[in-house]
Amino acid sequence: MSECTVPTRRKIHPAFTMSIVITSQITVGMLAFQKYVYKEAGHDAWFSVIAAGICAHFSVFMIVKTLSRFNFNSLYEIHNQLFGKWGGSIINGVLICYWLAVSTYVLRNYIEVLLIWIFPDVPIWVFGLMFFVLIAYGLAGGLTVISVISFIHLLLVSWLILLLYFPLKTADFHQLTPVIEANISQLFKGMLAMGATIGGYDVLFYTSSHMKEPHRIHRYAHMALFIVNVLYLMIMLVSIGYYSPKQIVNNSWDTLTMLKTVGFSFLERFEYIVIMMWFIIVLANLMITSWVIIQGITRMVKVKRKNVYIGLCLVQLIIIQMLQTGDQLAVLSNLINDVAIFLSFMYPFVLFVMATIILGIRCRRRKEHI
Numbered sequence: 592m593s594e595c596t597v598p599t600r601r602k603i604h605p606a607f608t609m610s611i612v613i614t615s616q617i618t619v620g621m622l623a624f625q626k627y628v629y630k631e632a633g634h635d636a637w638f639s640v641i642a643a644g645i646c647a648h649f650s651v652f653m654i655v656k657t658l659s660r661f662n663f664n665s666l667y668e669i670h671n672q673l674f675g676k677w678g679g680s681i682i683n684g685v686l687i688c689y690w691l692a693v694s695t696y697v698l699r700n701y702i703e704v705l706l707i708w709i710f711p712d713v714p715i716w717v718f719g720l721m722f723f724v725l726i727a728y729g730l731a732g733g734l735t736v737i738s739v740i741s742f743i744h745l746l747l748v749s750w751l752i753l754l755l756y757f758p759l760k761t762a763d764f765h766q767l768t769p770v771i772e773a774n775i776s777q778l779f780k781g782m783l784a785m786g787a788t789i790g791g792y793d794v795l796f797y798t799s800s801h802m803k804e805p806h807r808i809h810r811y812a813h814m815a816l817f818i819v820n821v822l823y824l825m826i827m828l829v830s831i832g833y834y835s836p837k838q839i840v841n842n843s844w845d846t847l848t849m850l851k852t853v854g855f856s857f858l859e860r861f862e863y864i865v866i867m868m869w870f871i872i873v874l875a876n877l878m879i880t881s882w883v884i885i886q887g888i889t890r891m892v893k894v895k896r897k898n899v900y901i902g903l904c905l906v907q908l909i910i911i912q913m914l915q916t917g918d919q920l921a922v923l924s925n926l927i928n929d930v931a932i933f934l935s936f937m938y939p940f941v942l943f944v945m946a947t948i949i950l951g952i953r954c955r956r957r958k959e960h961i
Contacts, residue, residue: 655795
């Protein structure tokens with residue numbers, strides 16, 4: 592069944608767009624994004640975070656405008672309508688590879704956190720299989736179950752924002768001055784460094800056809816994006832005040848290290864709790880990306896979704912086993928970052944322009960034949 596003919600009973604309320612977008616944007620990157628932005632923009636990095644957020648809102652606006660032109664069908668269907676079966680399939684194949692790379696990186700990066708902080712002796716494949724089994728549960732229920740799981744998971748971890756109070760007590764915000772010391776080039780590079788971290792909202796391209804009132808998704812998407820932007824901004828501001836310039840640049844996991852200041856009489860290493868709670872967020876994120884991948888493959892090839900998922904698990908299991916070093920993860924991260932900046936920030940505008948031109952030409956030709 593094509594995505595454009597999803598039965599009404601299987602569609603979900605557009606409010607779930609909020610949980611889907613937030614879950615897609617919050618991954619392991621939130622635990623370590625500060626140093627990459629700070630390297631480029633210095634103590635003005637928080638301006639780069641704001642700028643990236645504003646660009647993201649514009650990108651979401653373009654995504655919704657494009658979707659409305661095609662009756663809120665998925666991006667896979669839009670490509671087929673614009674570029675034909677073969678051209679659309681090629682572009683869709685590239686997107687599937689991209690989402691596969693994103694899903695694999697998120698999974699392997701979180702496993703790296705588990706290996707470094709808590710379970711150094713557990714084999715990588717054990718964590719992989721654990722995730723695959725849990726992801727299968729969400730996929731079995733479709734986007735309806737995944738959206739509910741995302742919402743529940745966000746409720747379970749939302750209290751973690753309160754933990755910023757502990758590093759905030761010792762933060763020195765004089766380190767934020769002088770304001771706007773970085774030049775435009777540095778702020779722009781900082782914004783690019785923030786691009787992949789704040790990306791993921793383009794999942795709207797794939798979920799809109801499953802919404803009951805898709806014309807309302809824009810308000811929920813912008814609300815979700817605003818919440819995530821404020822969250823990243825808060826973490827960046829606290830990090831700049833809490834760390835010295837050398838510390839923030841040399842620390843691989845700024846957010847986790849900052850939470851070491853959290854201490855209770857009954858629990859010394861509170862960051863362990865944060866890592867395990869982050870498991871919930873990562874799981875929901877992987878459910879969404881896996882769903883997007885399977886939707887694309889089953890549209891291109893007539894094969895059962897169960898078989899597609901088994902193949903997806905095998906491919907990811909092989910890749911995460913091959914990624915053994917931090918340098919290998921860094922190479923994959925840089926590649927994904929470059930592609931994500933284009934697909935999340937630039938492609939929605941490019942696609943809108945191309946759709947306007949192609950649909951305009953087709954409309955003119957139809958009038959000439961009348």
